Amino acid sequence: MTDNPSPMPASSLTLAEIQSRLQAAIVSGDDAILSSLADGSRESRDVLLGVYRHAYTARLIEVLSSDYPFLRACVGDDLFRDLAKSYIVAHPSKSQNVRWFGTAFPRFLEGHESTAQHPEHAELAAIEKAVADAFDSADAPVLGFTDLSAYPPDEWVNLTFALHPSVTLLQLRMNAFEIWRSLKEGEPPPPAVPLACNQHLAVWRQGTSPKVRVMADEEAMMCGAAWRGTPFGMLCVMVATFDDPETAPMRAASYLQSWLASEMLTSANPQPLAVRFKMNNGLECEQLQ
Amino acid sequence: MARAKTVAVTRSIRETASQRPPFLGFGLGLRPQHYSDILEASPKVDWFEAISENYMVPGGQPLRMLDKIRARYPIVLHGVSLSIASTAPFNENYLKDLKTLAARVEPQFVSDHLCWTGVHGVNLHDLLPIPYTREALDHVVARVHYVQEYLGRPLAIENVSTYVQFAHSEMPEWEFITELTKRTGCWLVFDVNNVFVSAFNHGWDAHAFIDGIPIDRVVQFHLAGHEHNVSHIIDTHDALVPEEVWELFRAAVKRFGPVSTIIERDDNIPPLADLVAELGTARTIAEEMLAELKQERT
Numbered sequence: 001m002t003d004n005p006s007p008m009p010a011s012s013l014t015l016a017e018i019q020s021r022l023q024a025a026i027v028s029g030d031d032a033i034l035s036s037l038a039d040g041s042r043e044s045r046d047v048l049l050g051v052y053r054h055a056y057t058a059r060l061i062e063v064l065s066s067d068y069p070f071l072r073a074c075v076g077d078d079l080f081r082d083l084a085k086s087y088i089v090a091h092p093s094k095s096q097n098v099r100w101f102g103t104a105f106p107r108f109l110e111g112h113e114s115t116a117q118h119p120e121h122a123e124l125a126a127i128e129k130a131v132a133d134a135f136d137s138a139d140a141p142v143l144g145f146t147d148l149s150a151y152p153p154d155e156w157v158n159l160t161f162a163l164h165p166s167v168t169l170l171q172l173r174m175n176a177f178e179i180w181r182s183l184k185e186g187e188p189p190p191p192a193v194p195l196a197c198n199q200h201l202a203v204w205r206q207g208t209s210p211k212v213r214v215m216a217d218e219e220a221m222m223c224g225a226a227w228r229g230t231p232f233g234m235l236c237v238m239v240a241t242f243d244d245p246e247t248a249p250m251r252a253a254s255y256l257q258s259w260l261a262s263e264m265l266t267s268a269n270p271q272p273l274a275v276r277f278k279m280n281n282g283l284e285c286e287q288l289q
Numbered sequence: 290m291a292r293a294k295t296v297a298v299t300r301s302i303r304e305t306a307s308q309r310p311p312f313l314g315f316g317l318g319l320r321p322q323h324y325s326d327i328l329e330a331s332p333k334v335d336w337f338e339a340i341s342e343n344y345m346v347p348g349g350q351p352l353r354m355l356d357k358i359r360a361r362y363p364i365v366l367h368g369v370s371l372s373i374a375s376t377a378p379f380n381e382n383y384l385k386d387l388k389t390l391a392a393r394v395e396p397q398f399v400s401d402h403l404c405w406t407g408v409h410g411v412n413l414h415d416l417l418p419i420p421y422t423r424e425a426l427d428h429v430v431a432r433v434h435y436v437q438e439y440l441g442r443p444l445a446i447e448n449v450s451t452y453v454q455f456a457h458s459e460m461p462e463w464e465f466i467t468e469l470t471k472r473t474g475c476w477l478v479f480d481v482n483n484v485f486v487s488a489f490n491h492g493w494d495a496h497a498f499i500d501g502i503p504i505d506r507v508v509q510f511h512l513a514g515h516e517h518n519v520s521h522i523i524d525t526h527d528a529l530v531p532e533e534v535w536e537l538f539r540a541a542v543k544r545f546g547p548v549s550t551i552i553e554r555d556d557n558i559p560p561l562a563d564l565v566a567e568l569g570t571a572r573t574i575a576e577e578m579l580a581e582l583k584q585e586r587t
Binding site for chain 1: 342343345346347348349350351352353370372375376380381405406408409410411412413414415417418419420422425426428452453454455456457489490492493518520521523540
């Protein structure tokens with residue numbers, strides 16, 4: 001039989017105190033709640049309390065396993081379980097929907113000691129998170145070619161574009177995308193290696209299916225600027241400074257065409273008033289058009 | 290003025306609460322693994338119970354699938370995170386999202402569990418037990434009133450499987466639930482497996498539970514499998530409904546009559562056809578027991 005660990009009689013505890021103690025017992029292993037519990041008909045109260053304690057960690061590990069299956073396959077069950085346990089302690093769930101429990105896992109991995117030497121782990125997790133987010137992110141209208149052709153050519157210079165809420169742009173230092181793609185296709189992943197230069201990845205939803213593709217540096221630069229509300233005219237200028245100025249408008253139009261075809265844009269809006277510039281000193285200023 | 294509005298809303302809920310949801314027949318818990326089979330094969334399932342939180346997401350495929358299935362089948366929304374018994378304040382965003390989802394789905398009814406899931410801003414994502422005290426009853430009654438008024442519809446509250454019980458409980462679980470439904474007008478989801486699990490773990494008589502629940506408030510039966518560990522049972526929803534739960538189901542049908550019934554499976558999820566076959570057992574048992582009941586009454 002379990003000893004009473006608290007001098008306070010169980011009956012004097014309020015419902016709020018009972019709930020605080022039971023939660024502390026499950027999350028932190030505190031035994032104070034035991035004095036408020038009765039033994040079961042065939043089992044002691046501490047063993048029965050253990051059902052909740054075990055279920056708490058096991059359930060959340062399962063949630064992370066389900067959200068990050070490729071990371072688990074990559075690091076192995078034991079390391080994944082250790083990482084998950086550390087995350088559960090560092091990031092107890094604050095959301096009522098378990099769907100959002102694991103959202104900080106990629107960022108957590110970036111700073112975790114066991115993965116600091118393996119940046120591909122956090123990057124792989126970031127890809128998995130972006131795909132999951134694309135799956136159930138907000139619905140929004142899809143901008144089509146006909147929508148865009150409604151604007152006269154001289155207005156295009158002032159058009160800004162809203163990216164679909166499902167779009168995530170990632171920047172990778174390691175070959176995490178190659179690893180992710182191999183695991184998705186059921187093949188053994190290649191060894192992790194740093195890339196010669198950063199790789200840009202776009203993740204979004206087309207129809208109901210998440211899509212992932214590599215973006216060239218120039219397209220990624222233009223896409224990021226479009227995301228920040230830079231008008232098309234300025235996007236063309238940026239593309240012109242990135243590479244051959246003569247073909248810049250064609251290249252910019254080609255990227256735009258690709259985004260339209262793959263349902264990455266949700267609206268185009270004329271912005272005649274101002275464009276924001278970020279100056280070298282970090283301050284932002286506006287220039288009238 | 291505000292009080293007059295509250296009284297009017299409460300009266301409206303009570304009027305709605307008197308309109309018992311219809312008998313839906315025999316259904317299944319809706320699981321994403323079965324979406325395509327449901328839409329392609331239109332299986333012999335009368336209705337589906339959708340986990341509310343699975344669809345409380347911004348958009349995308351889950352909501353589109355639910356819309357498609359809703360167009361063909363009646364749906365009940367069944368939550369796991371309302372935390373009706375928590376002493377923490379309600380998460381208003383959660384309630385808002387639930388109300389939005391209910392407006393979209395137009396479910397037969399909305400249900401959740403007699404439990405709490407966390408306090409102090411933390412969610413344990415478990416269905417945690419409460420002491421069956423007058424203090425807890427008053428607290429849960431007030432919270433059920435609040436949610437019913439917020440949603441503009443009566444809730445259905447489900448008994449949970451419990452592994453611990455509190456030494457200072459002042460009444461049995463069935464008395465607590467009976468008082469709750471009397472004072473709030475909420476409906477009840479009678480989880481047959483949960484009654485079996487809790488009765489075994491705590492050593493009380495499952496039939497006393499069945500006999501202690503008011504007949505006219507039960508609008509749904511849950512059936513599921515569990516993990517038997519000799520000294521205690523864990524509610525796992527990962528196996529076939531065992532014979533002892535079918536046996537209790539027989540007694541429940543005999544007391545409560547025709548009640549909308551589902552089989553819940555949350556782990557080791559088999560092909561849809563297997564669950565439809567298992568659902569056939571529920572149909573057969575219910576038909577047998579209802580025929581027996583009819584014979585006894587004539």
